[in-house]
Amino acid sequence: MAEVLFKGNKVHTSGKLPKVGARAPDFRLTRGDLVEVSLQDFAGKKKILSIVHSLDTGTCAASAKAFEARAAQLPGTVILTVSNDLPFAQKRFCEAENIHAVVPLSQMRDRKFGRDYGVEYLDGLLAGLLARTVVVIDENDRVVYTQQGPDTSQEPDYEAVLKAVRG
Template sequence: MATITLKGNPIETSGNLPKVAAKAADFKLVTVDLSEKTLADFAGNKLVLNIFPSVDTGTCAASVRNFNKEASSLKDTKVLCISRDLPFAQARFCGAEGIDNVVMLSDFATGQFGKDYGLEITTGPLANLHSRSIVVIDENGTVIHTEQVTETVDEPNYEAALKAL
């Protein structure tokens, strides 16, 4: 369990992010076209998992925009933006914003991704959503960088995530 804050108020998560050098846990997430994707679907690519509570908040939207901008210049790298938002909300946001360099994935059906990666918020007003986190995975499926943002309303350290690649 990790303790983070929401506007200075403590909230807890279901566990801790995967450790650097660990193999990334598999996942089954839903795309905006309602198909399913697993970790194996991205084999051979470096991955930046941009994980957040909801695309309908300013900070979450900013992280998707920022990674969308950076993703176009990343070689053999996919940016996966993961939340519990419905795929319809993710598609609406991407369409309205012109977001097309990242892969939007939803954990709405089971929340299992949040549990497996230790980032499901378990207390407070955002309970059952995902904490703002970054997990970078190399082309062999090994975790090479993680960040769980301490204050939920703050943006992640984009530079550190990209440098890990």
Template sequence: MATVTLKGNEFHTSGQLPEVGQPAPDFSLVAADLSAKTLADFKGQRVILNIFPSVDTDTCAQSVRTFNEKASGLDNTTVLCISRDLPFAQTRFCGAEGLKNVVNLADTRDRNFGKTYGLEFTDGPLEGLLSRVVMVIDENGIVKHAQQVAEIVDEPDYNAALSVL
């Protein structure tokens, strides 16, 4: 279990993030077309997981915009923006913003991603949502970077994540 704050108030996640240097756990998430996407679908690519509570909050929306901008210049790299928002809301947001360099995925079908990756909130006002995390997975499925943002209203360290690519 990890402790995260929301404006200084502590609450907890369901476990610990996968460790750097270890294989990333597989997942099954819902794509915009309602199909299932797994980590295996991105095999051979570098993958940035931009995980957050909801695209309808300012910080979460900014992280999607920032990774969309930075992803446009990255070779063999896919940015997956993951939340428990419905795929329709994710698609609406990216369409309205003109964002085309990220892939939105929803942890809505079996809700196992947040538990498997140890980042689902277990208490507090965001209970049941995903905490703000950025992970980088290499072409072989190995975790190269993992950051759980300690204060949920803060943005992740984009440069730290990109520096391992």
């Protein structure tokens, strides 16, 4: 269980982030066309999981835009933004913000993702949502990097993520 700050108050997550070197937990998430995808659907590619509460929050929206801006620098890498938002809302956000390289995924049908990755908030105003976290997974589905900021208002360290992807 991790502690992070939300507006100065401590909130707790459902567990620990996946360990670097471990096999990434599989998942069932929903794309904008309502089709379910799993980790295997991205086999052979590096994966950045940008996990956010909601694309309707300022910092989470900024994170999606920042990863979109960096996507061209990462050939062979898929950037997946995972949230509790419904696929319709994710699609509307991406269209409005001209986001095409980042793949939005929803855990609307299967909340197991948040628990398996240790990022579901257990208490506080955000209980049930996902903690802002980045997990980098290699082509063999091994976790190579994790990052969870101490405060929900902080954007990820994008340069550290890029470095982890490039190895």
